[in-house]
Amino acid sequence: MTPLDRKNGEHTMTDAQPTGAQPGLPSAADVRSLVARQKSALLAEEARKRKAAEEELKHQKEMFLHRTVTPDFVAHLTTRIGNAAANGEMQLLLGRFPSAWCSDGGRAINAREKDWPSTLQGFARDFYDFWERELKPRGFQMEVAIVDFPSGMPGDIGATLSWKEGDRA
Known part of the structure; x- marks a missing residue:
């Protein structure tokens, strides 16, 4: 992301950092991206756990049927x-x-x-x-x-x- 864009030879602010902004302060877009990544990771972990539970139940059923x-x-x-x-x-x-x-x-x-x-x-x-x-x-x-x-x-x-x-x- 570029804080300044050239327009007709002038520098104009985009939605990045305002003038005098603190270095390292994230933008709202950065925070939304982080939230989206976190949600995606949580969903992936839930899917992994659900699949593991399904596999365990399948294994238990096989054991039950043959015991x-x-x-x-x-x-x-x-x-x-x-x-x-x-x-x-x-x-x-x-x-x-x-x-x-x-x-x-x-x-x-x-x-x-x-x-x-x-x-x-x-x-x-x-x-x-x-x-x-x-x-x-x-x-x-x-x-x-x-x-x-x-x-x-x-x-x-x-x-x-x-x-x-x-x-x-």
Whole structure:
């Protein structure tokens, strides 16, 4: 930016620095440019974080879909049940997962349809089968429900294991 322009042989001021201006004092255009660069950098960082979060969720879903109930998992579950019982609890939150990971987006669970287990996938389905085979005959009950509704839509599904007397699965 040039503070002076020649016009008919005379020096005239442009919108740069007025006469007697302090050196280093920025122009409004300089400040607007700085603000624009800052906003652009913030938007780029937000986009990077959003993409990283999407990639992490994609990775978690892949892990969820391929995970199975293992002897180590059963040992960990047994410890968690024992700890909950020792603390006087009658139930245990097993975990949460996005309703989008069900084949119907959680619709059958939300509507409490009889065949909701058929919509489970991956680890949720494997755990449900484990519960049917091993835990239900031992008197444990399991309840699944949509536990949050972001923007009015089904969010996460929570699974709870209970050993209350008289509960129904």
